[in-house]
Amino acid sequence: MRRFATVEDLVAAEGEHLGTSDWMVIDAERVREFAHCTGDQHWLHTDPERASQSRFGQLIAHGFLTMSLLADFSTRLFRLDGAELVVNYGLDRVRFPAPVPVGSRVRASAVLQHAEKVTQGARVTIRYVFECDTATRPVCIAEHVSLRLSA
Numbered sequence: 001m002r003r004f005a006t007v008e009d010l011v012a013a014e015g016e017h018l019g020t021s022d023w024m025v026i027d028a029e030r031v032r033e034f035a036h037c038t039g040d041q042h043w044l045h046t047d048p049e050r051a052s053q054s055r056f057g058q059l060i061a062h063g064f065l066t067m068s069l070l071a072d073f074s075t076r077l078f079r080l081d082g083a084e085l086v087v088n089y090g091l092d093r094v095r096f097p098a099p100v101p102v103g104s105r106v107r108a109s110a111v112l113q114h115a116e117k118v119t120q121g122a123r124v125t126i127r128y129v130f131e132c133d134t135a136t137r138p139v140c141i142a143e144h145v146s147l148r149l150s151a
Helices: 007-012 028-040 048-051 061-067 070-077
Strands: 003-004 017-020 078-080 085-095 105-118 123-130 140-149
Touching: 003 007, 007 105, 007 123, 017 070, 028 061, 028 123, 061 078, 061 140, 070 085, 070 105, 070 123, 070 140, 078 123, 085 123, 105 140
Parallel strands: 003 078
Antiparallel strands: 017 105, 085 140, 105 123, 123 140
C-alpha cells in the first residue's frame, strides 16, 4: 500500500503509479446480488441459458459492477494519513472496452492523475485501468475523483 503522510506529499506524487490490486473473482453470486441491489436484471447478467446464446456465450458482469470495485481497490492501494473520511466526488471519463465473463478475475492498476489541497484535506483524481484474466483489452477505464478529508 502506498501511504502519503501529508497532502503536500500526495500533490508531489502526481503522475505516480500507485500499484495494482490483487485479483478478485467475479462469481455468479456477486453478479446476482448486484442485479438485485440495482434492479438491473438484464438477461445477459441473470439468465445463463439465454446468455449462452448471446454474442458473449455466457453470463457477463455489469459494467457498473466492475467500476464499483474501485472503492474496494482504492482502500488497498493507497491512503492519505489523517484523512479519516473519503467522499466520492464523481467520475470523469468512464469506458467499458471489453466484457467481464462471470467466473473470471479482475484487478485494477491506479495512477494518481491529480491531487490538490482543499479545506481539511485533498481532492484526488485517480485513473483506474481494470483488466480481466480472460480479456486482451481493459474491461473498465475510469477516472475517479474523491475528497480525502480529516475528521
